[in-house]
Amino acid sequence: MALPLLPYRDPAVYKSIDCVPTLIEKGGYKRPLVITDENLYSCGVISPLIEALDGAGIAYSIFKDVVFNPTTATVENALAVYKAEKCDCIIAFGGGSPMDTAKAVGARAARPKKSLAKMKGILKVGKKIPFLIAVPTTCGTGSETTLAAVIVDEQTRHKYAINDFPLIPKAAVLDASVLDKLPSKLVAYTGLDALTHAIEAYIGRSTTKATRSDALMAVKLVFENLENAVGGDSAALSEMLDAAHLAGRAFSKSYVGYVHALAHALGGKYNVAHGFANAVLLPTVLDEYGSKIYAKLAKAAKYCGFADDRDDKAAAANSFLKKLSELEERLGIPREFDCIRQEDIAELARYAAKEANPLYPVPMLWSEKRLADIYGKVRV
Numbered sequence: 001m002a003l004p005l006l007p008y009r010d011p012a013v014y015k016s017i018d019c020v021p022t023l024i025e026k027g028g029y030k031r032p033l034v035i036t037d038e039n040l041y042s043c044g045v046i047s048p049l050i051e052a053l054d055g056a057g058i059a060y061s062i063f064k065d066v067v068f069n070p071t072t073a074t075v076e077n078a079l080a081v082y083k084a085e086k087c088d089c090i091i092a093f094g095g096g097s098p099m100d101t102a103k104a105v106g107a108r109a110a111r112p113k114k115s116l117a118k119m120k121g122i123l124k125v126g127k128k129i130p131f132l133i134a135v136p137t138t139c140g141t142g143s144e145t146t147l148a149a150v151i152v153d154e155q156t157r158h159k160y161a162i163n164d165f166p167l168i169p170k171a172a173v174l175d176a177s178v179l180d181k182l183p184s185k186l187v188a189y190t191g192l193d194a195l196t197h198a199i200e201a202y203i204g205r206s207t208t209k210a211t212r213s214d215a216l217m218a219v220k221l222v223f224e225n226l227e228n229a230v231g232g233d234s235a236a237l238s239e240m241l242d243a244a245h246l247a248g249r250a251f252s253k254s255y256v257g258y259v260h261a262l263a264h265a266l267g268g269k270y271n272v273a274h275g276f277a278n279a280v281l282l283p284t285v286l287d288e289y290g291s292k293i294y295a296k297l298a299k300a301a302k303y304c305g306f307a308d309d310r311d312d313k314a315a316a317a318n319s320f321l322k323k324l325s326e327l328e329e330r331l332g333i334p335r336e337f338d339c340i341r342q343e344d345i346a347e348l349a350r351y352a353a354k355e356a357n358p359l360y361p362v363p364m365l366w367s368e369k370r371l372a373d374i375y376g377k378v379r380v
Contacts, residue, residue, distance in 0.1 A: 007165060008253050011134070011145055011172040013245070017048050020133060021056030023171055024089060027131050031059050033087040035078055035102040036094045037066040045137060045181050046093055061085035066098045069267045069274070072116050073154040075104040082109060089131040092169070095190065096141035096150070096274060099134050103149035103167040106130050116151055116162065122359070125164035134169040137178050139229060139240030140190025140275050142197055142248020144172035152268050158351060159268030168252075174245060176238035184230045186275075187240070188331040191226040193275035194218060194244040195324075196282050200257040201250035202300065203293045206361035211254040216303045218247035223304055223327065230331065258366060259285045261356035262374065265348040270339045279333045283325055284378055288370075292363045297321065340379040345372050 014023075024032060032053075040046050041064040053060050063078040078101055082090070092102035106129030107119055119125055134144035149162045179187075198218035201211055221243035228236035262285070263277035286293065291314070298316035301307040306323050307316035340348070349372035356362060366374075 008147070009165070009168060010249060011169045014171060014173045015175060017135060017173055017175045017178065018052050020049060020091065020135070020173060021052055021058055023133060024058055025056070027089065029089040029131055031061065031085065031087045032089045032091045032133075033078070033082045033085065033105070034060055034062045034091045034093055035066060035098050035105065036062065036064050037098055038064050040064075040094050040098075040137060043181055045178060048175075048178060049091070049093055049135065060091075061087055066094065066101045068097055069152050069159065069271055070097050070101045070104070071152045071154040074101055075108060075116060075151060078102075078105045079108045087130075090133070092132065092134045092144075093137065095136065095138035096143045096193075099136070099141065099143035099169075100149045100151060102132060102134070103129070103143075104151055104162065106132055107149065107162060107164075107167065110166065117153065119162045119164075120160040122163045123165075125162065125166050127166060129166045132169040133171045133173065135173040135175070135178065136241065136244065138182065138190035138275075139179060139187060139237060139244050140193035142194060142244045142251065144169055144174075145245055145248040146252040148252070150264065150274075157268045159264045160355070161264075172245065174241045176234055176241055179237045179241070180232075180234070182237075184232070185332075187230045187237075188226070188333070189273060189275035189279055190244070191222055191229060191240055192279035192282065192328065192331070192333065194240070194247045195222040195226075196259050196278040197247035197251040197256065198222070198243075199282070199286070199300075200259055201247065201254040203289070203296045203363055204254055204257055204361040205363065207254045211250045214246040215250040215254070216300060218243045218250065219300055220304050221246070223323065226327070227330065255360055257285075257360050257362040258352070258356055258371070258374075261352040261360065262348075262371065264355060265351040266337065266340070268351065269344060269348060272337070272339060277337075279328065280335065280337060280378060283321065283328065283335065284374060286321060286324070288374060289363050293317070336378050336380045338380045340375060342379070345375045345379075348372075348375055
């Protein structure tokens with residue numbers, strides 16, 4: 001109940017990557033550490049940022065070894081570069097993984113005597129981190145506006161979140177031109193990740209007028225633009241960046257639910273990409289909630305134009321679920337995972353339950369057994 005009342009802040013939003021050198025110079029910083037992944041680096045997606053920094057004569061270091069579902073080892077390796085190169089600020093360039101890594105590096109830089117494990121949970125960082133600029137290169141994570149960094153323990157493969165206000169980036173650069181080379185499947189997965197953020201923030205029990213507004217707008221933008229964005233339409237990609245940002249604002253304040261808890265366990269255990277995991281799980285979890293979420297889904301359906309005032313709650317809600325299933329089918333999203341082993345389900349359910357209960361303001365509480373049953377339903 002307290003989550004929406006806490007002192008959140010939104011990052012300053014900019015629309016061009018050319019603003020990054022100005023932000024660094026105005027802040028009096030001398031050497032940023034750019035945190036990204038090998039694919040973005042080798043494919044040249046990062047070139048506009050490098051050109052902007054070079055053009056302004058700003059010295060920088062690059063850490064490009066971020067992996068999907070970044071681990072504690074990833075963070076420590078990046079931190080070592082930050083220290084060795086005497087960096088004084090951070091630029092996160094990429095999707096959720098580089099941004100999570102950058103936030104965690106910031107947390108470790110701020111609290112050098114505190115391990116990441118000791119900072120998991122809520123409000124365990126407690127100190128200002130280095131100046132952080134986030135440049136999202138996917139249209140889904142929303143991490144450029146959230147207070148969370150999600151990390152995998154290198155030894156146990158348990159995935160956990162670090163949540164604290166200092167982790168919110170100071171600036172978010174929403175430049176659609178950096179999405180031009182994004183593979184169509186990645187656009188689909190990350191776009192559905194944004195949709196998951198928005199829906200879970202909206203149907204949860206910890207909303208405000210502002211988060212409900214952001215969430216509904218994000219849902220509408222995703223339904224209207226995702227397919228065109230997958231086709232490479234630049235205007236649609238720009239709208240999807242805005243959708244992801246709105247969804248990030250909504251779930252940062254109102255939190256998520258069982259889709260995320262179930263997906264995080266899969267990401268930790270099998271290294272499943274987070275956006276893909278959310279996309280597969282979302283329809284099944286919403287179906288499981290049943291009539292408990294009909295009232296809110298009905299409002300979302302009417303907001304998006306999938307239903308009108310003549311439809312009762314059940315009919316309108318089912319119209320929304322039908323539109324979701326049809327969208328995912330057109331995008332080629334499967335309804336099951338081929339990686340889940342039967343013998344792992346109890347462990348996965350235990351991790352998901354531990355993450356969600358009592359932290360997430362879910363529409364209804366589920367036991368480990370119920371969560372295990374859901375893993376069974378999405379297992380090939």
